[in-house]
Amino acid sequence: METEIIAMINNAVVEEIPEKGKGYIVDKVVCDNGVEASWDKNTWGLANIKNPNKLIKKVCQVNFVPIPDKTYRISANCNNEAAETYLRVQSVRQRIDTSDYSVLKVSTSYNHWVIYNAESTYRASISPVGYSTSWTTNRGGIAGTIPNSTKTYDISNINSIVVSATSGSYGLTTVNITLTN
Numbered sequence: 001m002e003t004e005i006i007a008m009i010n011n012a013v014v015e016e017i018p019e020k021g022k023g024y025i026v027d028k029v030v031c032d033n034g035v036e037a038s039w040d041k042n043t044w045g046l047a048n049i050k051n052p053n054k055l056i057k058k059v060c061q062v063n064f065v066p067i068p069d070k071t072y073r074i075s076a077n078c079n080n081e082a083a084e085t086y087l088r089v090q091s092v093r094q095r096i097d098t099s100d101y102s103v104l105k106v107s108t109s110y111n112h113w114v115i116y117n118a119e120s121t122y123r124a125s126i127s128p129v130g131y132s133t134s135w136t137t138n139r140g141g142i143a144g145t146i147p148n149s150t151k152t153y154d155i156s157n158i159n160s161i162v163v164s165a166t167s168g169s170y171g172l173t174t175v176n177i178t179l180t181n
Helices: none
Strands: 002-009 024-031 036-040 045-050 057-066 070-078 090-097 103-112 121-127 131-136 144-147 151-154 160-167 171-180
Touching: 002 045, 024 036, 036 057, 045 057, 070 160, 103 121, 103 131, 103 160, 121 171, 160 171
Parallel strands: 002 057
Antiparallel strands: 024 057, 036 045, 070 090, 070 171, 090 160, 103 144, 103 151, 103 171, 121 131, 121 160
């Protein structure tokens, strides 16, 4: 039994199916004459084809759309209220699926509020791409925000990342990431 695929991008017919990993996902699959199917993103082909009328030739339109950018903000906020807790640290870890994306853009900022002359360290990292940055305040240091420059990584062969942020006493570490193609 044969299944013809009519490839479309944004509802316009194209000559070829977009390559896997080149920035597209399937929006919908519509088949003729009562045939039903779904798209398998792992095999990059039709799957679960149901052919109740036992047609010899099946025709399915597969509409591809660009994968939209995805933005995340991961923050560790250590805002201790009592003087006896000023040396506490907060850490946050988040795993993010990156299998549909090929580019990671990341920037980190640190906010520090000076109080009790606390010395603190703020850290951010992303594995397995090797992103790592930190900032340490001195006792009696000046309050303020320290931004990092934006870095870009090729993640076309990475299925997930782990983002970690740590904030020292009276501070905020924020990791901003954008996944794109």
